[in-house]
Amino acid sequence: xxxxxxxxxxxxxNPQTTAEIKVIEGTHAASHAAKLARVKTISAYPITPQTSxxxxxxxxxxxxxxxxxxxxxxSEHSAMACLIGxxxxxxxxxxxxxxxGLLLMHEVLHWAAAARLPIVMVNVNRALAPPWNxxxxxxxxxxxxxxxxxxxxxxxxxEVLDTILMAYxxxxxxxxxxxxxxxxxxxxxxxxxxxxxxxxxxxxxxxAYRPEFTLxxxxxxxxxGLTKPDRYxxxxxxxxxxxxxxxxxxxxxxxxxxxxxxxxxxxxxxEYRTEDAEYLLVTSGTITGTTRIxxxxxxxQGVPLGLLKIRTFRPFPDQAxxxxxxxxxxxxxIDRNISFGSGGIFFNExxxxxxxxxxxxxxxxxxxxxxxxxxxxxVITDIAEHLIKSKQGKDLIWIGVKK
Amino acid sequence: MTEVLEIRDGVPSFAISVGTMEWxxxxxxxxxRPRYEDxxxxxxxxxxxxxxxxxxFALVKEKKYEAAWHIILEDNPLPGVCGxxxxxxxxxxxxxxxxxxxxxxxxxxxxxADQNFTRxxxxxxFVPKNGRKVAIVGSGPAGLSAAYQLARRGYxxxxxxxxxxxxxxxxxxxxxxxxxxxxxxKEINDIISLGVIIKTGVSIGTTISWxxxxxxxxxxxxxxxxxxxxxxxxxxxxxxxxTSGLSFLTRYNLTGKADIASRLLVxxxxxxxxxxxxxxxxxxxxxxxxxxxxxDEMPAVPEEIEAAEQEGVKIQYLTAPIAFLGTDRLExxxxxxxxxxxxxxxxxxxxxxxLGSEYEVEVEQVLLAIGExxxxxxxxxxxxxxxxxxxxxxxxxxxxxxxxxxxxxxxGPVGTVVDAIATGKMAxxxxxxxxxxxxxxxxxxxxxxxxxxxxxxxxxxxxxxAPSRFTPAGESIRSFEEVHHGLEPSxxxxxxxxxxxxxxCTECDLCLIYCPDVAIKQTRNGSxxxxxxxxxxxxxxxxxxxxxxxxxxxxxxx
Numbered sequence: 027x028x029x030x031x032x033x034x035x036x037x038x039x040n041p042q043t044t045a046e047i048k049v050i051e052g053t054h055a056a057s058h059a060a061k062l063a064r065v066k067t068i069s070a071y072p073i074t075p076q077t078s079x080x081x082x083x084x085x086x087x088x089x090x091x092x093x094x095x096x097x098x099x100x101s102e103h104s105a106m107a108c109l110i111g112x113x114x115x116x117x118x119x120x121x122x123x124x125x126x127g128l129l130l131m132h133e134v135l136h137w138a139a140a141a142r143l144p145i146v147m148v149n150v151n152r153a154l155a156p157p158w159n160x161x162x163x164x165x166x167x168x169x170x171x172x173x174x175x176x177x178x179x180x181x182x183x184x185e186v187l188d189t190i191l192m193a194y195x196x197x198x199x200x201x202x203x204x205x206x207x208x209x210x211x212x213x214x215x216x217x218x219x220x221x222x223x224x225x226x227x228x229x230x231x232x233x234a235y236r237p238e239f240t241l242x243x244x245x246x247x248x249x250x251g252l253t254k255p256d257r258y259x260x261x262x263x264x265x266x267x268x269x270x271x272x273x274x275x276x277x278x279x280x281x282x283x284x285x286x287x288x289x290x291x292x293x294x295x296x297e298y299r300t301e302d303a304e305y306l307l308v309t310s311g312t313i314t315g316t317t318r319i320x321x322x323x324x325x326x327q328g329v330p331l332g333l334l335k336i337r338t339f340r341p342f343p344d345q346a347x348x349x350x351x352x353x354x355x356x357x358x359x360i361d362r363n364i365s366f367g368s369g370g371i372f373f374n375e376x377x378x379x380x381x382x383x384x385x386x387x388x389x390x391x392x393x394x395x396x397x398x399x400x401x402x403x404x405v406i407t408d409i410a411e412h413l414i415k416s417k418q419g420k421d422l423i424w425i426g427v428k429k
Numbered sequence: 430m431t432e433v434l435e436i437r438d439g440v441p442s443f444a445i446s447v448g449t450m451e452w453x454x455x456x457x458x459x460x461x462r463p464r465y466e467d468x469x470x471x472x473x474x475x476x477x478x479x480x481x482x483x484x485x486f487a488l489v490k491e492k493k494y495e496a497a498w499h500i501i502l503e504d505n506p507l508p509g510v511c512g513x514x515x516x517x518x519x520x521x522x523x524x525x526x527x528x529x530x531x532x533x534x535x536x537x538x539x540x541x542a543d544q545n546f547t548r549x550x551x552x553x554x555f556v557p558k559n560g561r562k563v564a565i566v567g568s569g570p571a572g573l574s575a576a577y578q579l580a581r582r583g584y585x586x587x588x589x590x591x592x593x594x595x596x597x598x599x600x601x602x603x604x605x606x607x608x609x610x611x612x613x614x615k616e617i618n619d620i621i622s623l624g625v626i627i628k629t630g631v632s633i634g635t636t637i638s639w640x641x642x643x644x645x646x647x648x649x650x651x652x653x654x655x656x657x658x659x660x661x662x663x664x665x666x667x668x669x670x671x672t673s674g675l676s677f678l679t680r681y682n683l684t685g686k687a688d689i690a691s692r693l694l695v696x697x698x699x700x701x702x703x704x705x706x707x708x709x710x711x712x713x714x715x716x717x718x719x720x721x722x723x724x725d726e727m728p729a730v731p732e733e734i735e736a737a738e739q740e741g742v743k744i745q746y747l748t749a750p751i752a753f754l755g756t757d758r759l760e761x762x763x764x765x766x767x768x769x770x771x772x773x774x775x776x777x778x779x780x781x782x783x784l785g786s787e788y789e790v791e792v793e794q795v796l797l798a799i800g801e802x803x804x805x806x807x808x809x810x811x812x813x814x815x816x817x818x819x820x821x822x823x824x825x826x827x828x829x830x831x832x833x834x835x836x837x838x839x840x841g842p843v844g845t846v847v848d849a850i851a852t853g854k855m856a857x858x859x860x861x862x863x864x865x866x867x868x869x870x871x872x873x874x875x876x877x878x879x880x881x882x883x884x885x886x887x888x889x890x891x892x893x894x895a896p897s898r899f900t901p902a903g904e905s906i907r908s909f910e911e912v913h914h915g916l917e918p919s920x921x922x923x924x925x926x927x928x929x930x931x932x933x934c935t936e937c938d939l940c941l942i943y944c945p946d947v948a949i950k951q952t953r954n955g956s957x958x959x960x961x962x963x964x965x966x967x968x969x970x971x972x973x974x975x976x977x978x979x980x981x982x983x984x985x986x987x
Contacts, residue, residue: 142443201442239445248446257444264442 038184040288044221052213053122055183055220056148056206057082059190060120061092062228063146067112067119069097069105071127074160075214076150079122102127106134106145113143114249116240118194121145124210125152125166132170135203139174140265141250144197144204144235146190147175151311151362152210153397161398162210164311164363168339168371174265176204176272177339179310183208183218185291189337191223192279195232199275200268209362210398212312223287231286273341294343296335297350299325303332305414306351306387308359310336310372313394313401317360320406331410336372344379351380356388358413360406362395369393369422377421390416394425401425455946459967459985463960466981468932471878472534475522477842477851478504478574479875482519482534483933485541489925494544499551501541505850506577506620507570507599509546509612512539513913514603515847516730524881524931530894533916533924540921542612550619558624559583561864564646566633569597570846571836572652573620574853575860580623582861588625589642591632597654598837599846601679602701604708605909634807648831648860651808651819652853655801655837661696665753674705674798681708689714690793694762695742696720696750697798698727699844703734705798706742711906716742717790721749721767721780728844736912739902747780751787753795761789803838815840824859824869825852833860879932883978888939892927895920934958934979940971 039047050058056079060068068087070080086092095112099105102123109119123131128149138145153163167177176197180186186208193204208214241249253261277293284290299321300306309317314335324331334350336343351357361370368374373391380386392409395401405425412423472482481500488497501508515535523531561584565572568590576586594600595617599608621627633639633653643649658673665671674695681687689712695705698720710716718737720727723746727734738744747767754761766786769778802817813820813828818840825833835852842848862869898914899905905912916924934957941949941958948964949971951957960971972982 140443239443246449246451248450250444251446251450253444261443268442 038289039219039221043223043227043287045224046222047219048222049217050183050220051078051215051217052180052183052186052208053078053150053215054082055187056122056190056208057086058220058222059187060146061086062187062223062225063118063120063191063194063232064229064234065092065094065120066117067095067097067109068121069099069108069112069119070121070123071099071102071105073102073124073127075152075210076122076124076127076148078214079148079150083120102130103134106131106138106147109145110134110138110141110143111241113138113145114141114241116235116237118198118235119145120147122148122150124150125154125160128166128170129154132173135170135173135175137250138203140261142201142265142268144194144201144237146193146197146204146206148186148190149205149207150210150214151207159397160210162212162311162362163396163398164207164361164371165365167205167207168363168365170205171340171371174202174269175340176200176202176269178204178206178337179339180206180208180213181291181312181314181335183213183216183220184289186213187220187222188283188287188289188291191228191232192283194235195282196272196275196279198235198237199279200272201237202265202268202272207311209312221289227286231283269341273338273343273345276338292335292337293346294336294338294341295346295350296337298333298335300332300334300350300354302330303353304330304355305410306332306334306354306357307406307410307413308334308336308357308372308376310339311362313360313362313406316401316403317406320403320410323403323407324410329414331414339372339375342375342379347376347379348383351383351387352385354387356390356413356416358390358392358409360392360394360401360409362393362401364393364396373421388416389419390423391421392423392425399426454963455966456948456961456963459962459965461967461969461982462962462985463965463967463969463972463980463982465934465958465960465979467934467979468879469875469877470931470933471522471524471880472519472532472931474875474878475519476504477518477845477847478854479851480504480519480538483928483930483935486532486537486925486928486930487933487935489537489541489921492922494541495548495551497541498545498548501538502550502554504854505847506574507616507846507850508538509542509616510570510599510608511847511850512536512542512915513608513612513911514599516845518847522878524879524884524929525927527881528886528889528929529891532928533895533897533920536895536897536916537921537924539915540918542616543915546612546615550622554581554623556581556583558585561585562587562646563648563650563860563864564589564642565650565652566642567597567652567654567836567838568595568617568627568629569652569654569836569849570599571654571838571849571853571856572597572650573617574850575650575652575835575857576625577620577623578854578857579860580620580625582857584861584864586625588627589631589633589637590627590629591635593629595627595629598656601656601682602675602704604678604682604704606707606711606905606912607704609911632807639807639809643832646831648833648864650825650856650860651827651832651834651838652836652849652856653803653838654849655803655818655843657802657804658797659800659802661750661797661799663750663752665755665759668753668755668759669757670755670759670793671753671795671797674701674796675801677796678705678708681712687712691715692792693717693794693796694719694750694790694792695796695798697800698722698729699798699800700729700733701801702798703729703737703742705796707733707737707740707906709796710737710740710742711909714794717745717792718742719745719748719750719764721747722769722777723747726769726777736899736902736905740906741902749780749782750795751782754789759793759795761791762795763787763789801837805838818843823855823871825856826859826863826869831863879978884929884931885974885976885978888937888976889929892923894927895924930977930979932978935977937976939974939976940980943970943974945970
């Protein structure tokens with residue numbers, strides 16, 4: 027058993043590709059990724075639990091370790107507005123935010139995407155106020171569903187770092203911005219061993235950003251000017267096409283990253299012990315890691331339970347989900363978010379995705395862990411047992427609400 | 430990689446104009462219009478001669494000291510004098526006062542003058558003579574200022590000075606430890622270099638009669654000052670040992686000698702009283718100064734009062750003499766304590782004697798410094814007078830045709846060097862108009878300076894005022910060396926940098942940086958900016974960001 031683990035660790039922290047293994051928080055994993063990506067512009071406004079990301083970046087800029095412009099601003103809206111300007115000139119840029127800060131950015135998030143600017147942003151998933159709560163909850167980022175941003179959800183600090191590097195590669199291919207989400211505190215402020223890949227390998231994976239069109243004082247042009255009804259729809263069509271392209275590219279990018287650096291976190295989804303599974307739990311973020319343990323326990327008892335981890339919310343992995351559910355009987359989606367008046371947001375998307383599939387397994391929607399409440403193995407065990415016993419699918423099942 | 434951004438039919442994936450957008454003249458959207466407008470800073474309003482203070486500060490910042498001097502000289506030919514003796518009303522209205530501490534404007538004026546001590550006037554100060562003579566009576570600051578301004582305009586002023594040397598009260602009244610004579614001589618010589626003729630030892634009414642002076646000149650400017658000490662009608666006023674402070678000062682200042690007793694009382698609270706006391710203490714006397722009101726009402730410059738106290742002058746406030754006692758010479762003074770009552774005409778609280786509080790002190794000498802009034806005995810009675818001074822209108826014109834008056838002899842703001850310089854300048858401008866146009870129109874009224882509330886303070890940080898440098902009091906009383914040493918050059922630069930430059934553009938570029946339409950450009954010669962109104966949308970960011978209110982935002986005229 028011990029030898030197996032060591033072999034896995036060797037693969038995970040491959041000494042051939044690793045410059046250094048650091049025991050760091052998720053926020054600092056994000057900072058190191060931005061540095062490895064050789065970003066040219068950083069603009070951010072502080073908000074817990076994001077702040078330590080840009081704090082470390084500001085120190086890197088100040089010490090000269092990172093040659094980038096760090097632009098201090100008075101709000102998240104301005105931070106994104108700055109990056110829109112920077113990215114339009116061809117400068118690779120980075121920001122990070124959380125919760126209310128992300129909501130304040132909303133208007134310019136649409137702009138960044140429709141202007142086809144592949145900005146990369148880390149959002150630390152934090153609950154929305156009121157009441158004030160700084161702990162994890164995905165409703166902040168999921169509320170940005172229609173902005174045109176590619177969205178990733180990470181399970182570990184290592185996945186945060188690796189996904190940021192892949193995000194630049196992917197975003198710059200399809201000319202769309204990318205948001206990488208990590209759970210507040212469970213990732214953002216929990217130290218884990220993180221392999222920092224060698225810079226030369228990252229440079230090989232991620233070449234310099236050279237967009238086809240950039241703002242140029244010697245060739246002045248207007249970007250995003252007035253477009254009449256005879257043209258507007260085509261630009262929207264292009265964005266949808268780019269999203270579809272992104273969905274096709276994500277496996278390729280993941281493979282290339284694996285090839286060069288030696289780690290693979292899945293494509294749009296990651297399947298865990300889904301072979302012959304009759305029951306399937308669907309998760310995202312840090313709940314996934316806990317669910318792996320529960321799945322192992324059920325499998326040890328001979329119960330055919332599997333796990334589907336969703337990595338991208340946009341583009342939504344419709345096809346991957348249809349493939350994954352083709353042979354299962356019952357699906358339970360665990361959402362750490364809520365769309366008021368409807369239910370769990372991942373649940374609703376999955377329900378929509380399988381409507382046009384050939385098979386229609388039983389589908390339960392579980393809402394758990396809002397505002398950072400612990401979703402422990404016993405909570406997930408209860409969910410799995412409930413799912414297995416269910417005779418009729420149910421859209422919204424609240425887990426652990428105190429009476 | 431497999432697929433990249435798709436360009437369908439040559440159309441990129443996002444909206445991009447095919448060329449520049451300069452055809453789109455966004456200026457037509459504007460309903461508010463920004464424009465550059467230098468405004469009057471409060472210090473310029475506070476300065477009686479309206480010196481363009483932020484203008485010369487800007488040059489000091491660039492270490493262009495000669496150009497800075499030229500800016501001051503437009504309004505005041507005596508910056509070395511004023512930089513030492515002025516009561517600096519500019520500093521009391523400085524907007525920096527509300528922020529931290531006022532700028533050391535007075536010290537900077539002196540700094541600029543001192544930097545130019547060996548320089549002469551630039552060529553452009555010397556204009557062709559127009560052949561018109563103007564007679565000026567008196568070579569004090571008022572007469573010198575008027576003569577200078579007239580000479581700059583081509584006139585040939587002739588100053589008649591009763592004393593043997595020019596300078597008036599600057600030479601007679603102000604002690605050397607405040608105003609070294611080399612500074613005064615330098616600035617007078619500069620004025621003379623313009624062609625101003627100073628005829629010393631010529632007293633109007635004695636050497637030349639008023640009538641012949643008037644007959645020989647189209648215009649006469651009376652600038653004789655106020656040299657007659659106010660008398661005091663108290664028992665024993667005539668005793669030997671009771672004299673005027675001003676005559677004591679004049680004697681010492683001209684001859685370097687003056688009779689001095691060992692125990693001495695100075696009466697008065699003005700600058701003459703303080704000068705008298707500080708001169709006396711330098712000559713070894715034990716000096717007590719009595720003033721009938723409290724320190725708050727004292728007309729002398731506060732720094733001077735403080736310096737006098739530090740040098741050992743004992744000041745008795747709310748005290749006045751009521752009799753001078755002695756047989757042949759003064760032996761004692763009887764004093765009475767006062768209390769303050771209601772406000773009088775001067776706005777100060779009236780001193781009221783406290784009955785029964787009389788006491789006597791033994792002194793050998795009393796120097797009275799309770800004010801000076803002009804001598805008007807050389808003038809005909811036909812002149813209108815206000816109080817004991819010649820009545821003038823706002824252009825310093827008396828009730829007699831072609832006769833002007835300025836400085837302390839004329840009614841109006843009196844008693845300080847800078848007021849004399851200001852009225853001299855005004856008289857010169859009026860005389861110029863009188864002789865060229867036959868009538869005098871008022872210059873534009875300078876009223877309110879840029880208020881503190883109009884500044885954008887985001888760009889300023891509290892900074893302490895640069896320290897003054899003095900000779901310590903114990904040392905200063907041993908000689909008549911100048912006590913104040915001005916500012917270190919680094920401190921002068923620091924003070925110039927502290928200046929808000931209220932209402933006066935410093936070309937800080939903030940307007941240019943903030944313009945979202947890139948509609949602001951530097952002018953081709955690099956001084957100031959121009960707004961391209963074809964593209965300015967009138968958002969007003971430039972006006973809002975301007976730290977010093979040197980821009981104006983107004984409704985667009987359709």
